[in-house]
Amino acid sequence: MALILPAGTRFQIEGLEWEVLRGRGDTVTAKDLKGGTEERTFDLADLVQRLKSESLKIIEVPVGNDESKPAVILLSELPDRVISAVAWKHKIVKALEFGGHSKQGYRQILAFLAVEYREMPASDKERIKFPSLRTAQYWLALYRRAGRDVMALVPTLKRDASPRYDPRLLAIIDSAIDSVYMNPRSRRVKDVLDAVVREVRLFNEKTDTPIAIASDDAVYRKICRVIRERPPRHVMEAREGKRKAELVYGPVGDAPRPTRILERVELDHTLINRLACDHRNRILGKPTLTYCSDKYSNASLGHYLGFERHSAWAVLQCLRNAILPKDYVKKDYPRIVNDWNALGIPETLVIDNGKEMVGKNLAAACEQLGITLQFTREYRGQDKGAIERAFRTVKRMLEEGPDAPPIPIDKFSEYVHMALIDEYMQTPSDGVGGAPAALWDEQFRQRKDLIPPGLQPETIIVLLSKVEYRVPSKHGIELNYLFYNSNELQDLRAMNPGVKLPTRYDPDELGRIWVTEPETGRQLTVPCTRPWYADSLSLRAHQTIMRMAIEKYGKRDDWALREAQQRREAMIEEGPSDKRGRKEKGLTALEITEGRDFRGSRAGLASKGKADDRQPATAEELGIKLRPRSESGVAARVGRHRFGGGEISKEPR
Numbered sequence: 146m147a148l149i150l151p152a153g154t155r156f157q158i159e160g161l162e163w164e165v166l167r168g169r170g171d172t173v174t175a176k177d178l179k180g181g182t183e184e185r186t187f188d189l190a191d192l193v194q195r196l197k198s199e200s201l202k203i204i205e206v207p208v209g210n211d212e213s214k215p216a217v218i219l220l221s222e223l224p225d226r227v228i229s230a231v232a233w234k235h236k237i238v239k240a241l242e243f244g245g246h247s248k249q250g251y252r253q254i255l256a257f258l259a260v261e262y263r264e265m266p267a268s269d270k271e272r273i274k275f276p277s278l279r280t281a282q283y284w285l286a287l288y289r290r291a292g293r294d295v296m297a298l299v300p301t302l303k304r305d306a307s308p309r310y311d312p313r314l315l316a317i318i319d320s321a322i323d324s325v326y327m328n329p330r331s332r333r334v335k336d337v338l339d340a341v342v343r344e345v346r347l348f349n350e351k352t353d354t355p356i357a358i359a360s361d362d363a364v365y366r367k368i369c370r371v372i373r374e375r376p377p378r379h380v381m382e383a384r385e386g387k388r389k390a391e392l393v394y395g396p397v398g399d400a401p402r403p404t405r406i407l408e409r410v411e412l413d414h415t416l417i418n419r420l421a422c423d424h425r426n427r428i429l430g431k432p433t434l435t436y437c438s439d440k441y442s443n444a445s446l447g448h449y450l451g452f453e454r455h456s457a458w459a460v461l462q463c464l465r466n467a468i469l470p471k472d473y474v475k476k477d478y479p480r481i482v483n484d485w486n487a488l489g490i491p492e493t494l495v496i497d498n499g500k501e502m503v504g505k506n507l508a509a510a511c512e513q514l515g516i517t518l519q520f521t522r523e524y525r526g527q528d529k530g531a532i533e534r535a536f537r538t539v540k541r542m543l544e545e546g547p548d549a550p551p552i553p554i555d556k557f558s559e560y561v562h563m564a565l566i567d568e569y570m571q572t573p574s575d576g577v578g579g580a581p582a583a584l585w586d587e588q589f590r591q592r593k594d595l596i597p598p599g600l601q602p603e604t605i606i607v608l609l610s611k612v613e614y615r616v617p618s619k620h621g622i623e624l625n626y627l628f629y630n631s632n633e634l635q636d637l638r639a640m641n642p643g644v645k646l647p648t649r650y651d652p653d654e655l656g657r658i659w660v661t662e663p664e665t666g667r668q669l670t671v672p673c674t675r676p677w678y679a680d681s682l683s684l685r686a687h688q689t690i691m692r693m694a695i696e697k698y699g700k701r702d703d704w705a706l707r708e709a710q711q712r713r714e715a716m717i718e719e720g721p722s723d724k725r726g727r728k729e730k731g732l733t734a735l736e737i738t739e740g741r742d743f744r745g746s747r748a749g750l751a752s753k754g755k756a757d758d759r760q761p762a763t764a765e766e767l768g769i770k771l772r773p774r775s776e777s778g779v780a781a782r783v784g785r786h787r788f789g790g791g792e793i794s795k796e797p798r
Contacts, residue, residue: 155204158195162204163187190291226272227299233273234298237281238288251278310367311356317344318368326372327383334372338365402441406588407595409440410491412463414455415536419543420551428551434539434561435463438532439487440495442584443577445535445565446487450558457506458611458652460496464510465609467491469602474566478559485566486586489595493517510608538569607659607668610649622648622658622671626691626701627679629658629671637662637669655687656680678706689713 154165155178163175166184173192177183195201240254255278262275276284284298291297321340325332341364349355358364372380382390403409414435421429435449447467449459471485494516496507511518542564543552552560570582577584589595615622617638621630637646637660647661649668656679659668673679679687694701694709 156192157202157204158200188290190294190297193294193296194292229269230273231295231298234284235288235295237276238285238298241281241285242288248278251281255281313348314341314345314356314358314364315371317341317348317356318364318371320344322368322371322375327380329384329386331384334365334368337368341368404441406439406441406444406585406592407489407491409493409495410437410446410467411440411495411532412437412460413497413532413536414459415540416454417540417543419545419549419557421554421557422551424553424555426551429554432557433459434536435459436532436535437463437467438535439581439585441577442581442588443534443574444487444581444585445485445570446489446491448561448565450561460507461510461609461611464494464507465606468514468596468605468609474562478562480559481563481566483567483571483582485562485570486589489592490514490597490600491516493519495519495521497521506612509612513608514605534574535565535569538572539564542568604668606651607649610651610659613648613650614645615648616643616645617660621674622646622660624648624650624658625655625684625687627655627687628674630674631669631671633669634660634671652684654680655682655684675703675706678703678710686713 152165152167156163156165156175162178163185164178165173165175167174172186172188174184174186177185192201237255237258240258241251244250244254255276259275262270262273265273287297288294318337318341321337321344325337325340326334338361342358342361345356345358378390378394381393412435414433416431416433418431421432423429430452432450432452433454435451437446437448438444439446447463447465449463449466451459451462453459468488468490470488474481474485494511496518498520508518510516539561543557543560570585571580573580613624615624617634619635619638621628621634623629641663644663646663649659649661651657656673656676658671658673660671661668690706690709690713691701693712694705697709697712698705
């Protein structure tokens with residue numbers, strides 16, 4: 146049994162009549178009708194006991210209250226949802242009263258009841274909330290003060306702390322939220338409050354029954370509650386746009402599963418947080434890994450390791466490495482145990498929206514190779530989850546904190562190949578149901594159309610080169626301050642006077658260019674007029690030599706280029722200093738060694754300079770931690786790699 150005493154209720158105790166002025170929580174304040182001014186605070190639990198003992202008599206319920214709502218309420222008369230909540234509260238309170246005598250005991254009892262709560266149906270959880278320790282102790286105190294009356298646990302009878310608002314005020318609040326808060330201008334709640342106060346003031350000037358506002362703080366809190374009750378997605382959609390709401394609250398589902406290899410290929414970049422150095426221990430910087438992955442098998446198709454962060458050339462080199470056979474691996478990296486059979490032209494290439502991805506070079510190459518370009522959604526890294534897993538494998542092997550020593554560039558490429566071929570490709574993945582290498586080889590042996598028969602590797606290299614448009618002259622074509630000329634080019638110039646011709650070049654090999662014939666589409670190879678200089682020369686090395694020639698000699702003729710080239714060769718072996726021992730100004734170690742010690746022609750770091758006479762660095766010297774792993778129970782077991790005193794083993798994660 147519980148007692149409701151709204152304001153204006155009259156009751157009699159011990160011959161004295163009282164009228165309720167206000168109620169707060171578990172108490173009511175009443176005034177003596179005979180005394181006139183005396184006020185007294187009564188405890189509801191005490192009044193309930195007096196009502197049971199018939200020492201309390203309800204004289205009158207104020208007019209204006211619901212007449213069907215009696216002053217004395219029984220539990221059976223309450224709604225089912227309230228009865229369920231009271232029963233759950235009573236169960237918790239009885240458990241606490243029986244077995245808990247301290248906070249630690251209360252916590253143990255609540256932890257035990259939480260297991261039962263988790264097994265409840267979802268419909269019951271919506272009506273019943275599991276309490277915190279502080280809330281459970283409050284329920285227990287209410288129950289004890291009421292003389293262990295279960296009606297003290299009824300939520301609606303405990304207290305009504307929320308103020309009652311005029312329906313007209315609520316309508317004004319809803320209208321102000323729609324017009325002020327729910328728009329792309331992203332106004333504050335304070336602006337909504339100002340609009341509500343302004344509308345109430347205008348309304349009160351035109352009516353005889355004005356709207357009463359207790360305080361601005363109360364209205365402010367009510368506005369916040371109304372906003373919180375609205376669906377968050379609708380609020381964000383109105384304030385920040387549908388695209389942002391879809392990004393934050395939209396569902397995330399798996400993309401359609403490919404049915405064959407090369408049906409969907411994904412490409413992305415990542416910066417490896419480990420310094421690289423040349424053979425003289427000169428710091429070159431942190432390389433960027435551009436990586437290409439097959440979605441069906443998660444197999445590593447190709448990669449490119451270079452210092453050009455997110456460049457179009459890195460994308461072309463990575464795609465070239467993905468398409469062509471990987472014959473260089475066994476020759477350049479004999480310590481790699483497994484074969485890398487990945488090759489072929491992708492059907493669809495999935496890329497992000499970076500500037501390097503949307504340029505003319507990649508689009509032109511993909512069009513001629515029959516590759517469909519598909520762009521991912523912005524800020525949705527889960528669209529390319531397999532690539533992120535491969536990046537974690539490489540970084541776990543190479544990144545060892547800011548104090549780790551730099552790795553020589555030739556070793557850097559070898560370790561990346563090892564991480565991808567002998568660890569990542571051989572480790573079973575739950576996403577594809579097996580090891581990427583095994584899934585790839587299963588279809589690789591059956592497919593004969595991965596590269597069209599008439600498409601030669603030389604043609605692929607040409608198509609995946611940088612594109613410029615030039616008008617030939619009698620001196621040939623000028624590109625990067627170098628001239629390219631031949632008799633075939635002059636014949637083409639005579640047939641197409643004044644026409645800009647597509648000119649392709651390889652930034653890692655400036656000794657030749659390819660010019661496309663407009664009529665037939667045939668690629669015409671045109672050599673450089675300075676073969677003694679441009680053969681096997683990279684674009685970055687050429688730019689460095691040109692800069693040195695201009696700064697040192699004030700010209701860039703054959704003699705100046707030859708002297709600057711020899712000077713750069715000496716700097717590679719001896720360090721960036723002149724004959725007097727002074728440091729060369731304005732040149733970094735990367736500019737000096739680029740194109741010699743750091744080449745990307747094989748999508749990796751290949752040493753081309755003078756062989757270093759030092760012993761190879763071990764993994765311990767390079768700071769690469771090789772984790773010991775158990776060999777038992779490993780189905781897809783592969784060989785081990787020796788890094789001096791350490792070793793790397795492969796097993797499923």
